[in-house]
Amino acid sequence: MMLVFALAAPAMATAGVYTASYEQNASGSYPDFSSTGSGTIYLTIMSNKVGNNYIARYNLPISITAEDHDEDGNPDYCTAYEALLAADADNTNYPELSLRWGYYNNLPTGASYALTGVKDTTVSSDYLGISLDPIELGKIGYMFRIDDEFPILNSTNWPNNWSESTYGPCGAALEQAYITDGQYLTVYFADAKAQSEATNYLKIDGYQYLSSYNYLMLCVTGSTSYYGPAYTYKWYINDFAPLSSSAIPTLSVKVNGTTKTAYYYTATQEYSVYIVTNVANLLSENTVEIVPDFTTRYGKDSSNNPIAYQAMIYTGAYGVFPG
Numbered sequence: 001m002m003l004v005f006a007l008a009a010p011a012m013a014t015a016g017v018y019t020a021s022y023e024q025n026a027s028g029s030y031p032d033f034s035s036t037g038s039g040t041i042y043l044t045i046m047s048n049k050v051g052n053n054y055i056a057r058y059n060l061p062i063s064i065t066a067e068d069h070d071e072d073g074n075p076d077y078c079t080a081y082e083a084l085l086a087a088d089a090d091n092t093n094y095p096e097l098s099l100r101w102g103y104y105n106n107l108p109t110g111a112s113y114a115l116t117g118v119k120d121t122t123v124s125s126d127y128l129g130i131s132l133d134p135i136e137l138g139k140i141g142y143m144f145r146i147d148d149e150f151p152i153l154n155s156t157n158w159p160n161n162w163s164e165s166t167y168g169p170c171g172a173a174l175e176q177a178y179i180t181d182g183q184y185l186t187v188y189f190a191d192a193k194a195q196s197e198a199t200n201y202l203k204i205d206g207y208q209y210l211s212s213y214n215y216l217m218l219c220v221t222g223s224t225s226y227y228g229p230a231y232t233y234k235w236y237i238n239d240f241a242p243l244s245s246s247a248i249p250t251l252s253v254k255v256n257g258t259t260k261t262a263y264y265y266t267a268t269q270e271y272s273v274y275i276v277t278n279v280a281n282l283l284s285e286n287t288v289e290i291v292p293d294f295t296t297r298y299g300k301d302s303s304n305n306p307i308a309y310q311a312m313i314y315t316g317a318y319g320v321f322p323g
């Protein structure tokens with residue numbers, strides 16, 4: 001999600017989202033996409049890494065016209081799946097992007113479609129993503145959030161015999177999650193097969209620029225999700241929290257496209273503070289991007305053979321702030 005930061009008080013953080021999930025309305029009471037049926041969502045895509053190639057595209061505006069699901073002659077709600085189809089079909093603005101889908105008839109919430117690959121021809125001619133053994137589907141691969149949070153199915157829409165204490169939150173699939181005009185949709189390649197390897201989803205919550213020192217101070221939080229052991233594979237979602245100074249002592253960042261290093265400085269109960277030095281010649285509007293970090297992980301492919309792949313230790317994040 002893009003945050004447009006205002007000048008901050010000494011505490012620095014802007015009002016932000018610290019929860020990492022929310023419960024949807026029950027099906028049949030989804031809100032309309034917009035009052036007119038048309039509008040814009042903002043798409044972020046972050047892939048795994050293959051060789052030296054990975055995709056990190058932030059806040060791409062995608063024009064949406066909602067479908068007429070109830071066939072009353074008027075457009076109504078829009079799902080995250082439909083929003084991605086609109087992005088895939090937008091060959092005028094994003095001819096370099098294309099999505100690859102897998103069809104599954106045994107996902108626990110009854111969903112059918114899963115995003116299995118993303119191609120950006122400015123990065124690679126190949127789809128980035130991996131084909132996994134079905135038992136690892138969902139634990140390693142593309143996950144999604146709306147406004148930085150996981151949409152959770154309303155309890156009235158849980159599958160039969162679903163127990164939250166046994167299986168964890170019942171997450172909405174792409175075709176079950178609704179999105180409305182102006183929201184931010186993020187799809188990112190995550191490792192969620194174990195707590196120790198869970199991809200940390202980062203978010204920039206605020207900033208403070210100290211012009212006398214040319215320091216840019218960033219407030220950063222992270223949220224992980226992962227699955228427990230067989231045979232229930234309970235899903236755990238951790239709300240946004242400060243980062244560990246020992247695990248992430250520095251961040252690679254880009255300020256107005258120039259690569260710099262952000263150094264861990266301190267933490268409050270709500271966020272970690274990183275300092276970027278030698279930040280000068282700011283514009284009236286400036287961008288800051290945290291560059292994702294990758295490591296080698298291991299799993300099994302669709303033929304049950306061992307496979308190595310590059311997954312994010314932590315995701316990228318993006319913000320815009322005034323000079």
